[in-house]
Amino acid sequence: MTDAPAPTAALPSHWSRLHALSPLLRSARAVAALGTVLGSRQLAPGQHQSAWVDLVVLAVATTAGIISWLVTRWRIAGSELQIETGFVRRQSVRVPLRRLQAVDVVRPLLARMLGLAEVRLVVAGQGTSHARLAYLTEARAAQVRASLLALAHGLHADTPEPAARALIAVPPRRVVVANLLTPGPLLVILAILATVTVLVTDPTVGAALFGSTAAIGLALALAAARQIGAEWDFTVAEAPDGLRLTSGLLQTRAETIPYGRAQAVRWVEPLLWRPLGWVRLEIDVARRHDRDRTENESATNTRALLPVGHRDDAMALLAKVLPNATINPPAGTRAPRRTRLRAPLLQHNLKAWYDANYIACMSGRVRRSIVVVPLEKVQSLRWTQGPVSRRLHLASVHADTAGRRFPATARYRDAGEAAAWIVALPDIARAARKAQRTRTG
Amino acid sequence: MTSAPPEIPDVTWLHPSRRLWSARQLQLALATLVIVLPVTLALLATSHDTAAVAAAAALLALAVAFYAALHGRYLAWGYAERADDLLIRRGVLVRRLSIVPYGRMQFVDVTAGPVDRLFHLATVQLHTAAAATDARIPGLAVEEAHRLRDRLAALGETQAAGL
Numbered sequence: 026m027t028d029a030p031a032p033t034a035a036l037p038s039h040w041s042r043l044h045a046l047s048p049l050l051r052s053a054r055a056v057a058a059l060g061t062v063l064g065s066r067q068l069a070p071g072q073h074q075s076a077w078v079d080l081v082v083l084a085v086a087t088t089a090g091i092i093s094w095l096v097t098r099w100r101i102a103g104s105e106l107q108i109e110t111g112f113v114r115r116q117s118v119r120v121p122l123r124r125l126q127a128v129d130v131v132r133p134l135l136a137r138m139l140g141l142a143e144v145r146l147v148v149a150g151q152g153t154s155h156a157r158l159a160y161l162t163e164a165r166a167a168q169v170r171a172s173l174l175a176l177a178h179g180l181h182a183d184t185p186e187p188a189a190r191a192l193i194a195v196p197p198r199r200v201v202v203a204n205l206l207t208p209g210p211l212l213v214i215l216a217i218l219a220t221v222t223v224l225v226t227d228p229t230v231g232a233a234l235f236g237s238t239a240a241i242g243l244a245l246a247l248a249a250a251r252q253i254g255a256e257w258d259f260t261v262a263e264a265p266d267g268l269r270l271t272s273g274l275l276q277t278r279a280e281t282i283p284y285g286r287a288q289a290v291r292w293v294e295p296l297l298w299r300p301l302g303w304v305r306l307e308i309d310v311a312r313r314h315d316r317d318r319t320e321n322e323s324a325t326n327t328r329a330l331l332p333v334g335h336r337d338d339a340m341a342l343l344a345k346v347l348p349n350a351t352i353n354p355p356a357g358t359r360a361p362r363r364t365r366l367r368a369p370l371l372q373h374n375l376k377a378w379y380d381a382n383y384i385a386c387m388s389g390r391v392r393r394s395i396v397v398v399p400l401e402k403v404q405s406l407r408w409t410q411g412p413v414s415r416r417l418h419l420a421s422v423h424a425d426t427a428g429r430r431f432p433a434t435a436r437y438r439d440a441g442e443a444a445a446w447i448v449a450l451p452d453i454a455r456a457a458r459k460a461q462r463t464r465t466g
Numbered sequence: 467m468t469s470a471p472p473e474i475p476d477v478t479w480l481h482p483s484r485r486l487w488s489a490r491q492l493q494l495a496l497a498t499l500v501i502v503l504p505v506t507l508a509l510l511a512t513s514h515d516t517a518a519v520a521a522a523a524a525l526l527a528l529a530v531a532f533y534a535a536l537h538g539r540y541l542a543w544g545y546a547e548r549a550d551d552l553l554i555r556r557g558v559l560v561r562r563l564s565i566v567p568y569g570r571m572q573f574v575d576v577t578a579g580p581v582d583r584l585f586h587l588a589t590v591q592l593h594t595a596a597a598a599t600d601a602r603i604p605g606l607a608v609e610e611a612h613r614l615r616d617r618l619a620a621l622g623e624t625q626a627a628g629l
Contacts (some may be wrong), residue, residue, distance in 0.1 A: 054487045115628075291564055311595060333618060403566060404566075404594040404595050404596035404599055405566040405567070405594050405596060405599040405600075405601065406564070406565040406599075407562060407563065407564045407565070407599075407600060408472060408562065408563040408564075408565075409560060409561065409562045409563075410560065410561045410562075411559070411560045412559050412560070415561070418473070423598065425594070425596035425597075425598040426595075426597050427594075427595035427596050427598055429597065432598055434598075440472070444472030444473065445470065447472055447474070447563060447565065448472070448474060448475065448508055450565075451550070451551055451565050451567065454567070455567065458567075458569070
């Protein structure tokens with residue numbers, strides 16, 4: 026890539042501001058909360074607060090938002106996205122576009138009403154939690170995303186976003202049913218039934234139970250509703266540079282997962298989905314390891330490659346992300362029978378296997394899951410053996426990746442087998458890395 | 467030296483400095499002095515019935531067991547530099563072996579606490595992009611720690627691999 030600034034329509038090579046309505050949106054939640062507090066204070070009986078104090082507080086909050094907007098500028102310089110922000114504490118963010126893992130376009134409800142969108146950059150390693158442009162107009166956001174992705178791939182910034190081919194669309198009805206078939210909502214229904222029964226037989230005890238049931242029920246229902254809202258209208262499209270995922274009911278989200286950036290993929294089959302032949306596919310990409318708000322928001326609903334879908338669809342998607350990976354365990358990959366003494370319920374589904382490119386580990390009795398990790402992404406390998414495992418002549422092998430959600434852990438293998446694995450795997454992983462390097466050049 | 471399985475072929479294990487054991491003993495002695503002895507003496511001073519004596523004896527036995535466990539853990543530490551990766555093993559109750567390819571290293575830390583400094587020791591820790599990576603070697607002589615750090619940094623640079 027050349028270091029000369031790339032002149033394009035979407036990406037400014039000179040400092041420019043975000044959309045003028047941004048301060049309104051960014052402080053909307055704060056202003057609303059403040060308004061509620063101050064409003065209730067005004068309306069409280071017996072209180073005779075003068076209104077101007079409240080108005081000053083509101084004015085200060087609004088001004089702070091506007092100043093924050095005024096001092097926030099961004100541009101593209103060479104192969105970097107630069108964001109300058111902060112009034113009191115100046116902050117300067119530089120994002121090397123080569124390290125871009127994905128670009129998300131998020132549109133919260135309020136922003137959608139105003140036709141605005143936020144662009145979030147997902148960076149690996151020493152990235153930054155502040156690599157986001159909030160807000161741009163929707164059309165601009167789409168352009169910016171296309172240009173950023175083009176630059177990240179070393180293409181000219183004006184390269185139009187390659188046309189995507191729709192692969193899978195998940196009907197909202199299926200998302201609702203699937204989410205209702207998880208332990209949370211079922212537990213709520215059971216609890217309600219139990220409470221009603223108790224209420225009929227013994228009203229005083231029932232009344233006492235009712236409060237807690239309602240509280241827990243509400244919390245679980247909200248969580249389920251949030252999950253359903255986030256996975257509403259889920260579509261997967263295939264583009265030359267990666268998979269495009271879009272979803273959301275109130276807050277919509279569009280993200281691109283470039284090929285070759287998957288650190289791990291998890292194939293999940295909850296017990297109640299199995300008769301319907303449904304599976305969930307989750308993906309782990311490299312992110313930095315600290316906590317910040319935007320990360321946590323997205324962590325509440327795990328990054329699904331496919332929130333719920335048929336096995337064949339999931340297989341096809343898996344093949345796109347990790348070519349030639351298999352989720353069908355070969356024969357003889359189950360942990361030895363004596364593992365029952367260590368993990369009585371789990372043993373049946375404890376399987377692990379590897380080939381030249383992937384290591385895969387199955388676990389979970391009720392919520393069966395298979396983690397597939399490309400060996401070229403493995404950061405370190407570990408072998409562990411606790412006191413009980415030692416008695417039983419068992420040991421576990423872990424493959425750590427830069428993803429955060431699901432490492433591959435081959436638990437409770439025969440100790441001899443685990444030893445053979447830990448001797449063989451470093452060489453296989455190195456060969457996989459070398460093959461990958463020669464592929465990409 | 468006790469050797470924790472699995473056996474890795476063609477590997478010569480290196481071990482932390484002998485001074486690590488002295489440092490650990492000092493740490494244990496300090497803890498004994500501050501916690502175990504006062505409690506034992508207080509127990510014996512306040513009452514002379516068998517329960518108090520038994521409790522005091524149990525406390526002392528615990529300290530001795532701790533001493534033995536600490537020695538085991540000290541002996542279990544080992545590391546080996548292979549052509550492409552670093553091996554680290556540790557633990558007695560839970561045994562662990564970590565293998566970190568040099569190319570995966572993001573940075574190397576060398577730290578030394580007050581007791582470490584007293585014995586001229588340092589801890590070397592490797593960091594990869596994975597949070598789960600557990601690659602720490604305590605109790606290296608400072609010169610050895612610096613040699614290892616420089617070697618790892620050099621190897622990491624020549625073998626660096628992308629994410």
